[in-house]
Amino acid sequence: MSTPTLKNPPTTTAAPTALSRPAARRQRSMAERLIAPLFLAPTVIGMAIFTIVPILGSILLAFFRWDIISAPEFVGFSNFADIVSDPTVRVSFLNTIVFVVVAVTLQLGISMALAVAIQGRMPNWLRVFFRSAFFFPLILSAASVSIFMGYLFNEQFGVVNWLLSLVGIPAVPWLTTSGGAAAVVVLVYVWQNFGFSFLLFIGGLASIPKELLEASALDGATGWRQFVNVTLPLLSPTVLVASVMAIISALQVFDQPYVLTRGGPGDSTRTAVMVIFESAFQRLEFGRASAIGLVLMMLIMAITALQFRLSRRFVFYQ
Amino acid sequence: MRSTYFPGQDNELRARVGDLSRRTLLGALGIGAVGATVGAWPRLTGTDIPGRNSTALNVAILGTAADAAARQALVDEFTSLHPDIPVRIQAIQGADWRDFFSKILTMVAAGDPPDVVYVATEGAQLFAEKLAEPLDAYLTRDAADIQEYFQDVHPSLIEAFMYRGSLYQLPLDWNAANMYLNTSALERAGLSRPADDWTHEDFTATMRAMKSTTDGSFTPYYWTNRLFGGVVPWLYANDTSFLTEEKAAGGDWFWDRFYASDPTRAQRSGGYLWEAPNAEAPRVVETFDYLRELVAEGLGVRPEGGGGNALVGLFASSRIGATPAGGYWVQGLHEAGMGADDFDVQFFPRWRTQRHQFGAAGYAIMRTAKDKDAAWEWVKFCASKPAMELAFPTPNTTPTRRSMVNQSLYSDTGPEHWKVFYDTLDRFPTSGPIPAPPQQAAVETALMKNVSVAVSGSSAQVRSAMGSLQRDLELALRSTP
Numbered sequence: 001m002s003t004p005t006l007k008n009p010p011t012t013t014a015a016p017t018a019l020s021r022p023a024a025r026r027q028r029s030m031a032e033r034l035i036a037p038l039f040l041a042p043t044v045i046g047m048a049i050f051t052i053v054p055i056l057g058s059i060l061l062a063f064f065r066w067d068i069i070s071a072p073e074f075v076g077f078s079n080f081a082d083i084v085s086d087p088t089v090r091v092s093f094l095n096t097i098v099f100v101v102v103a104v105t106l107q108l109g110i111s112m113a114l115a116v117a118i119q120g121r122m123p124n125w126l127r128v129f130f131r132s133a134f135f136f137p138l139i140l141s142a143a144s145v146s147i148f149m150g151y152l153f154n155e156q157f158g159v160v161n162w163l164l165s166l167v168g169i170p171a172v173p174w175l176t177t178s179g180g181a182a183a184v185v186v187l188v189y190v191w192q193n194f195g196f197s198f199l200l201f202i203g204g205l206a207s208i209p210k211e212l213l214e215a216s217a218l219d220g221a222t223g224w225r226q227f228v229n230v231t232l233p234l235l236s237p238t239v240l241v242a243s244v245m246a247i248i249s250a251l252q253v254f255d256q257p258y259v260l261t262r263g264g265p266g267d268s269t270r271t272a273v274m275v276i277f278e279s280a281f282q283r284l285e286f287g288r289a290s291a292i293g294l295v296l297m298m299l300i301m302a303i304t305a306l307q308f309r310l311s312r313r314f315v316f317y318q
Numbered sequence: 319m320r321s322t323y324f325p326g327q328d329n330e331l332r333a334r335v336g337d338l339s340r341r342t343l344l345g346a347l348g349i350g351a352v353g354a355t356v357g358a359w360p361r362l363t364g365t366d367i368p369g370r371n372s373t374a375l376n377v378a379i380l381g382t383a384a385d386a387a388a389r390q391a392l393v394d395e396f397t398s399l400h401p402d403i404p405v406r407i408q409a410i411q412g413a414d415w416r417d418f419f420s421k422i423l424t425m426v427a428a429g430d431p432p433d434v435v436y437v438a439t440e441g442a443q444l445f446a447e448k449l450a451e452p453l454d455a456y457l458t459r460d461a462a463d464i465q466e467y468f469q470d471v472h473p474s475l476i477e478a479f480m481y482r483g484s485l486y487q488l489p490l491d492w493n494a495a496n497m498y499l500n501t502s503a504l505e506r507a508g509l510s511r512p513a514d515d516w517t518h519e520d521f522t523a524t525m526r527a528m529k530s531t532t533d534g535s536f537t538p539y540y541w542t543n544r545l546f547g548g549v550v551p552w553l554y555a556n557d558t559s560f561l562t563e564e565k566a567a568g569g570d571w572f573w574d575r576f577y578a579s580d581p582t583r584a585q586r587s588g589g590y591l592w593e594a595p596n597a598e599a600p601r602v603v604e605t606f607d608y609l610r611e612l613v614a615e616g617l618g619v620r621p622e623g624g625g626g627n628a629l630v631g632l633f634a635s636s637r638i639g640a641t642p643a644g645g646y647w648v649q650g651l652h653e654a655g656m657g658a659d660d661f662d663v664q665f666f667p668r669w670r671t672q673r674h675q676f677g678a679a680g681y682a683i684m685r686t687a688k689d690k691d692a693a694w695e696w697v698k699f700c701a702s703k704p705a706m707e708l709a710f711p712t713p714n715t716t717p718t719r720r721s722m723v724n725q726s727l728y729s730d731t732g733p734e735h736w737k738v739f740y741d742t743l744d745r746f747p748t749s750g751p752i753p754a755p756p757q758q759a760a761v762e763t764a765l766m767k768n769v770s771v772a773v774s775g776s777s778a779q780v781r782s783a784m785g786s787l788q789r790d791l792e793l794a795l796r797s798t799p
Binding site for chain 2: 035038042067068069086087088151154155156157165171173175176177262263264265266267270278281282283284285
């Protein structure tokens, strides 16, 4: 495709039987300039319509009082003042942060441990089985899983308490005490979501050069020492991606606490997204809901930015 | 150019696709995109959404497609009487009425509201305040046609749908929070069905007796954490509520026209008003403390939120001794295998009063309805006895028409004392509806969140939870609408 060198380039007075070379180049260059936006257009238009416009609309709505039925009324920053003074909103954000810390730690820890474990010696069919089994909960509906788990953890007739009773442990009020409800919500969330991080870690582990592991083994680093000093640093880019995605997802937790506990007992399992839902669809305060959503979005952005900043110190690229 | 696209490919492949230039490919893609857009246009513009731009009367109900199909006989009968009014039943699924109302509001926001909505007491004032058309003019116009309906329906049920002097719905089914009793649990405890005027102390004694004769897998009293059948029946029995209850002026035009000779005429009003929190009132605290003691003693469960979906199965398998519910439970227990004598029903226990809590439901015409006259014809038709007999063939709820709550409805299913259902209103005419102001969803959320805390700890925790409930209710009642 390289342009052949011309021994006798045409003079500017040559008959214009075809496009002159600079003109052809200009035309090709224009076509090339057009082709890229053309290919990008579907994605850009889709993002604009379904992501950018709703975000802008939501930001705008945060400054209005709107109940769907009546016309919106501009209220300035009063929605933000309202959420700052509302103890339920404050508690829900605090719950969300605690939830993120506990759930993401468990999710990443369990998924990494299982990913490392199935890299060990085992028949291939068993490895395939484990991969499928660990990923399976992720494809289930969170609402369905939560309803099912609600039955399992029911104090009176749940299977979990029945199993505990077999070993003499009295019935635990899983869903009707603050600690029990929070534990079940975390457990159900982690059980359903660790499969995604697990897949990321499987991919990350597979990309670690075997020579490095063999070399470290020859130098005497095996087992836990090899994992900490060789595997984990080489896996750190994957850990970064998995943790960013897990934190963003956990900050938006809704289905599990809504179905299992409706945010109770008290406010013990009420999360930020639940308060957004309740503000919008129960109190019909869509402006207030947008304001809370905006605060949550900023929190997510701040945490993600912090993660990437910290990653400069803790993430090692080969 | 071609060799660039297929470097190293065999000549045959090159020959087959070689004529496809980049321009042709882009053209084809463009045509494909345009074709796909044209094909998907109805979806993109929402014109293929069932009911949108349709001239049919769009009737929204809480339920599944099967529930909508079950109403087909009703629709067919209506169509035979009004062939010029096509009707489309739109079933909207929801975990509870709160969910259902949220979805209706979403439809309103999307510019696709139904014409008529089946609304329960929980949403009656929300709809009256924001969405529904008063029926006053239609009732006045068609008074002669509708008189027979009111003669058959208790005025307490009608008053629940009055709002500031106007009537918004004709209730078709209702349920009071009566007390279901498991016969085998009573027999094991050596007890018989309690007396009609049993007290809350009798109730406690009955639960203790049941507990003493069963093992740990049995729960004497099971209750749920929600507006209907949770703490509210106990508050009503103790002559109080967590919200102040007042009655609006007005409505005389209606009561004088349709219930002039009713013995309870004097107590009727322009509807209920719940405008202020009352959670810290001594009787409210006393009631919560009583329930806390039931839980602490192991006589009652710590209530979970929700509709108690598993409750029928638990009761049918005799793992529950008693639970508050209405006539809607009968068919479910029958289908779960309970015989007519395996369970019975009694009035809710007396405390300072024996006032009961009830909920009802009926069709509301939306202010945005395309043809309100057609919508009224549907509402009027559904309140007729033939239509209600088509709508309620089994005891999966209690029809509002007294004449339909009879032996034949309960002959296959029981319970023996089915008369309790309608007698609740006759014996206790001050019985009141679910306290559901226009801010019902926020109020219910506030109540649910604090009930579970109040009944799960010490007596001091009850007072603290009531303080929290008071604050949450103040916020809830301040909110829109």
